[in-house]
Amino acid sequence: MNITKPHLFINKQIVSENITRMKNLALNAGVSFRPHFKTHRNTQIAEIFKQHGITKITVSSLTMAETFANAGFKDITIAFPFNILEIEKLKTTQQISKINLLVESLFTLQFLSKYLEKKTDIFIKIDSGYHRTGINPNNISEIEKLVEICIQSQTLNFIGFLMHAGHTYKAKSKQEILEIHKHSELIAGNLKTKFPEAIVSIGDTPSCSIAKSFNNIDEIRPGNFVYYDIMQLQLGSCKFENIAAIVACPVVAIHQHRNEIVIYGGGVHLSKEQLTINNKPYFGAVCLYNEENRKFQILEHSFLTSLSQEHGIVKMHSQFIEKINPGDIIGIAPVHICMIPLIENSSDFTIQ
């Protein structure tokens, strides 16, 4: 294959290993595995999940639910507060797949109670500490109000609670991730005391990759683990060899006097998601590409320091720069793979 512009490579074998590992973890922990498809957003990768026997999935938009319902998935949770403006599209999608909804607002739940036609499983979103969405787990009266609406309704079937400990992404150590996870288990336990029939679903890849126990948890919904990325590597969720997605970028200019090369690969390909490492912005790791075996190998002390629309600036040691010419290909392991726009454009990626 002839790479001439930014191109995403997905290593199918690593994807398969990542799925196997997470599936076995769920199996051993006795929890249900409902992977989040927001990371790959791709029906070819969905097929690999199918080969692993995965039938129940999570998505983060109704548009995605529709895509994967059409791809044969018949039990889909939309882990995003239901957007009432999409009620008609929901009804259409419910004709081809079981769709489970997430709510946190009385207003939305009353709306659903009025307009839903099909019996629908409802998760109540609980804020386990990330403070993005969800009800405070101590606000039992608010939760009871929502559960009561479901009980009174012909169509709303309250099934349980959904949490996403997104604050693990800001953790400074594995220990901190484990503490956040322990807190999620505690919240789950408390909720189950009050609502014994409810199931509890949790979601983030760092917790699911690092935790050893899942007390009071019934279901896990990690997404990022399918590819992993540099953020997960930093958090300790994975090793470099578990990273399945690398963006190959042509070198277009070399500035040896400042140890920089310029690549064709910018924010429109890699997103502007960044880490701060040693007080400096960091947009991705640099890998050398071996055209023969199509493998990438990480290049130490080399990283993407800046991104504009189409340009990326890579800092690397002078001894490597000497060997590089315009027209060479280097690999970038992205900071946060879920965010990269390239992933949507199937003409710019290859599953190896």
Place this chain on the structure above:
Amino acid sequence: MNITKPHLFINKQIVSENITRMKNLALNAGVSFRPHFKTHRNTQIAEIFKQHGITKITVSSLTMAETFANAGFKDITIAFPFNILEIEKLKTTQQISKINLLVESLFTLQFLSKYLEKKTDIFIKIDSGYHRTGINPNNISEIEKLVEICIQSQTLNFIGFLMHAGHTYKAKSKQEILEIHKHSELIAGNLKTKFPEAIVSIGDTPSCSIAKSFNNIDEIRPGNFVYYDIMQLQLGSCKFENIAAIVACPVVAIHQHRNEIVIYGGGVHLSKEQLTINNKPYFGAVCLYNEENRKFQILEHSFLTSLSQEHGIVKMHSQFIEKINPGDIIGIAPVHICMIPLIENSSDFTIQ
């Protein structure tokens, strides 16, 4: 029109006014106007430029050059260091349009000299202080080497120098932008003393929006001005009423106790480009949407404080939150419009 998910609105009248203003500025300054199409990347917006008599354009990739060549533009500068891996595609595109190239490297220029078949105008990239790409303007011997290769070549026609003062985006005041621009004028003057036949082209929207003189400059290539955005507003390049692109987003949750609403609109729609205002991250301004006249009005003291993949968190005053319900639509004026992925998906935007 029924908005149910993140949707980009382009106000055609404002686009037209922005083009007229920049075109007249170029006319009055006696410089050539070659707008950069990397911001809109859209053939419908290109048609508006055509109606204003614009025939010569700038793009930042060969892919874009191909798109606009097919849309009828027959004189296109690719303001990105030429990527030698795309030589075959370049030759194909040169069959339908004049393509002007940018180089800064001996290696690339020698490659072009060997493989180009058609006589091609060549710009040498000069680093005017942004330090992304380009040759130091004081490195006359390096510049002379490149010019010499063009002179010896049958196909390479050295036409002049191209600069992009991207450091204006980091400026703290209009005065600082004017100083950067003055430095560009100075560099241009020095280059013309050495290379009297060369033209000099400059590019950034802040300089082109704020400067009053264009001494020693022959051509301007602003792009962002067609829509403008919050970054340009902060820099003083435009007023709010000059912003032509707003993303309409459904409200999906309300957290009145922390003055927050959650919108369906995340990094995959708006990009993660951010400003820091009052030491806090800032991802966009909030506008209220009037469905009847389809106009957006800025809401003071309200802004997008965080973005994940599909969620946006908006902080606003409690008095406004009281009036908002899930299912309402609010507008987000993006930080950096050139970067937003939504712009690529024509099914998710409307030109009013």
